[in-house]
Amino acid sequence: MKSLSYLNKYLVKYKWYLILGTLFTAISNLFGIFPAQLVRYALDLVRETLDVYYLYDKSPLQSSLYEVFTFSILLFGIMTLVLALLKGFFLFLVRQTLIVMSRHVEYDLKNEIYNHYQTLPLSFYRQHNTGDLMARISEDVSKVRMYVGPSIMYGLNLIVLFILVITYMVSINARLSLYVLLPLPVLSIAIYIVNNIIIQRSEEIQRSLSRLSTYVQEAFSGIRVLKAFVQETNSAAKFEIESDEYRSKSLSLTRVDSLFFPIVAILVGLSNVLVIFVGGQEILAGRLTPGNITEFILYVNMLTWPVMALGWTTSQTQRAAASQERINEFLNIKTDIVSQKDIQRTINGEIEFKHVRFVYPDSGIVAIKDFSMHVRAGETVAILGTTGSGKSTLANLLTRMYDVTSGEILVDGIPIKDYNLTSLREQMGYVPQDVFLFSETISNNVRFGKPELPQERVEQAIRDADLYQNVREFPEQFDTRVGERGVTLSGGQKQRLSIARAIARDPKILILDDCLSAVDTNTENIILNNLQRIMADRTSVVISHRVSSAKLADFIIMLDEGTIIEQGTHDDLISRNGAYRELYEKQLQTEEA
Template sequence: MKNLISLNKYFWKYRLRLGLGVIFIFLSNLFAVMSPEVVRYAIDYTISQVKFASLLNGFALSGSFGSTLTKSIVAFSVIIFAFALLRGLFLFFMRQTLIVMSRHIEFDQKNELYNHYQQLDQSFYKENNTGDLMSRITEDVSRVRNYTGPAIMYIINTVILFFMVAYTMYRVNGELTLYALAPLPVLAVCIFFVNSIIERRSEAIQSQLSALTTAAQETYSGIRVIKAYVQEQMAEKYFNDESIEYKKRQLKLARVESFFFPTIFMLVGFSTLSVVFVGGSKVMNGQITPGNIAEFFMYINMLTWPIASMGWVMALIQRASASQKRLDEFLSIQTKIINPNTNKHLIKGGVEFHNVSFTYTNTGITALNNISFNLKVGEKMAVIGRTGAGKTTIANLFTRVFDVSEGSILLDGIDIRSINLHELREQVGVVPQDVLLFSDTVTNNISFGNDVVDEKLAVEFATRASVDEEILRLQHGYDTMVGERGVMLSGGQKQRISIARALIKNPSVLVLDDCLSAVDARTEHKILEQFNEVLKEKTAIVITHRIFTLIQFNKIIVLDKGKIAEEGTHDQLLSRKGLYYQLFELQQSEEKN
């Protein structure tokens, strides 16, 4: 329950709707409580008038008396109908305020969580599954809405109705009221003990739902690999096992609820029996009227559903509490990549790595060890090395996907940790090793880094990335939807669209991380020729496992096991006949073969 305290800020934000909702609940219950009183008057009046009419039997007045009684009954019916109509009207207003309030809170929560997701650093996404993230922003937020809407509404309604009914019943007969309400303490004890069980089992259900969502998400994302290795049955078994576990946890909760709800109705039944026996004897003793018995029955019926629903409401609250706990777990996580300020900053392109070391916290692997180099504005550098040498880590550190463990990275002599993070990433273009395209048109994917979509500009940079001709051969050209993660395109096409997406930003510094690994030699040659023109006045770091001779690099560093093994120009490194020379000879041999 304490987890739900964090929702108070939303209740305060929508306090006007909440306040109006409480007023409408009070008014709707006021007319509901008044109706049994009218029924009591109608019954007692009718009984007394029928007795009186029997005395007039055979007299001339008996006919007109019957007509008067009929008119009175019609008048009572009209009053009851009017009360019911007014109650229904205020019930409508009640739902329009409280339920609509819960939808606003749901909207705010989803946006808060989504925005928080975007602020978190890469280490968070390495430690958490996409399915779990999706489950929290959908299922958990939905369960919390059931608390901020229906649960709150029913609790307020039950409390107000209970006190209004109890007061009205007590005015009629205090002793009979005590008999009618006697089962309620037993009900309170049941709710107290059952709540803790429901909360524990609700948490277990939500946790398993996340695992089930993750299993489904991984299957959908990797469906091509699953089919390629003929592992459909394995994937089905894995999902089935997770589904069975989810079903077991749901059934455990259902068993508790199946005991809880009948117990509530049984206690309400005891209340009705008390009114029948005790109230009947009091009618015979003349302490109350038959109309009072009818009135009490109506009041008990009024309380039956609100009281019976408390079991369902408490289940909603416990599920919401478990879900809010999961939401708060993520909302309490703070990003390690802090934006130091919001100042505008123009990056010219001078780059310096000063004794940079980096260790991945989740694995303990040291990817870079004491790396130092510098580039003047407009210079080009190649970073070459075998797989696992630490090349991609340089790209990640440069845009502060991670922060350095030791040392510093300077841009124009300023530590990047003191530069506005938005400005840094906006003015540094990165073509990542793992290309991701969004399920959108080719034009929108190329223009992703720009505020305005310009189709002519998209065509221009697609041409520079040597992918224009292939885009035009697609069914709808630049308006073709590329599918989830660019599934409709080849690996080479995705890489070149990613290059165009980085170039269209017109960045001051460009980092290309093994961006030509999926293209053929002819296309690679065309792209490299374009690079000489595109990168002419830009600072560029080209990370690759291949050696490009078509680009005139001012400097080449060779990484080996996270350290700089060699540094120099192409000719200098060949003359030393070290690791660079070995890689070059191996590449030449592969190209000849």
């Protein structure tokens, strides 16, 4: 229960649901016990009245006695019906308190996990896959809810019912009570064992279904490649193998599941047999009446489900504990990307890197080595280099997705660690190398960084990114939904929409991370000419492997394996006959060809 103790704060928060739920459970069980006593009184009344009835055979009193008897039986029937209705009403209130409480806890816990996920640094997401993150916020939270809701509800019901019923049974006849209760612990243990096997096999089925779904999703997503390589037959054969495994596991679950109700029926039947056998002996001894036997049989049936639920509840609690432990594992991870002084101010855009070194914490790869750079506010710097040279790492450091291993980054002369993180990032526009668009309209994707942006600003940003004509040709124009990750757009269109999203924020610092790699030379020139006007009054960092992207820059840095190998203006670097000139001439020849 140690891991589940994390949920105590929610139980305290919703304590009135818990208190009222407990009260309603006790009341509903009281109304469940009274009918059994009424049945006993009714049966004993029948037996006693019949003796008296035949005693006054052919007497005028016999008809009067019959009327009193039938009225009494009718009264018992009406009282039993009223008590059943009252029990049902309070059972409804039990679910409206305890189950509703569990839904509130589920809602709060999901929000807490989601909000916590958003505070974690980029290094956390490099170490954990998306499927695992999703499982903890959905499946694990659902299992925890089963503990907070049904498990607590059935547990309270079992405790209250046992106290009420067993106390009353023992007060009537302790010997019969002992024999009646003997099979019930066996029932609980048997249900616990069977339920654990069912849970284990159900989880195996879920894993098998997950693999099957993943395979089908990949097959349909990559249908173009699959058809091009004529792999339809092989794909169908692999699907059949996965499908056979799923069928086999489902059948194994069905075989175990079929044991559930026979076990219950046998053990409950055994309790009823013991009630009749031992109870008959007690009747012969004059210690009980036939009405007591019927009452005890009703009590046995009342205790059957709570005892079954004990095994089920234990299994659910174990699963919830395992799930909560997985959730706690992530909740206990704290971000190290925190503000030291929480400075919130409008920045001008001056950037300075001082002897920065960075090592990726998850892989140990040294990405940046002794990197220094100074960009005045309003200037544009181009950082060029081949794949793996550390260009994108600099963008991540500047947006503070990571903190430097050593050295320092300053914005307007203030260490980046002193700024309020939200305030700093709100004044930056970032176009990542790996473009990500949301399953939204084109307009809403542009508005992503600034939801209140007016439509005319949206359209202007799309014009500046040279996407306006494309959008006008779409049937729904700006209301066109781009699909999952922008699947309905071409690579170049996705990059241009990503640029529009960044510049629409009117940022103080604009970071373009190889964002023109998927467009042709002509489109690149149009976009760069538009960006020249946009970059005029803001600091810009252009990261690219293409020299053409650097023509707007006031200053150029050549990077190789995290180290600066050349830096200067375009003319300076051309005159040096070094790496920049070599790259420039190669790309110039390629463009001419």
